[in-house]
Amino acid sequence: FKAEEGKKLFVNHIKDAEEGKAVEFDKVLLVDNNGTVTVGAPTVEGAKVVAEVVAPLVKGDKVVVFKMKRRKDYRKKNGHRSHFTQVEIKSINA
Numbered sequence: 001f002k003a004e005e006g007k008k009l010f011v012n013h014i015k016d017a018e019e020g021k022a023v024e025f026d027k028v029l030l031v032d033n034n035g036t037v038t039v040g041a042p043t044v045e046g047a048k049v050v051a052e053v054v055a056p057l058v059k060g061d062k063v064v065v066f067k068m069k070r071r072k073d074y075r076k077k078n079g080h081r082s083h084f085t086q087v088e089i090k091s092i093n094a
Helices: none
Strands: 008-012 022-025 030-033 036-039 048-059 063-069 074-080 083-093
Touching: 008 048
Parallel strands: none
Antiparallel strands: 008 083, 022 048, 030 036, 048 083, 063 074
C-alpha cells in the first residue's frame, strides 16, 4: 500500500486488532523523504509505519462466482466477502 500520514487505508484483516489500538508495519519497501528516495532490498532497514485502528472488522463487497455448463443442467453459484481492517496512518519512521 502507498501510505501517507493522515491517510485511511483498508488492509487485510488483523485478528488481534482493537479500535484505537496502535499497529506497526515494519516491512517497508520504499521511503520517499522530501525527494530523497530509499529503496529496500527487499525492505528498508529500520523503517516502520505506525497506524491506529479505526475499524477492526470491515467486510468488503460481495463477489459472486457463477459456474455454468450449457445444456448439461450444471449451475453453481457461490459468494465471497473479504474481511479488512481500516487503519489511519499516524507516522512514518525511516
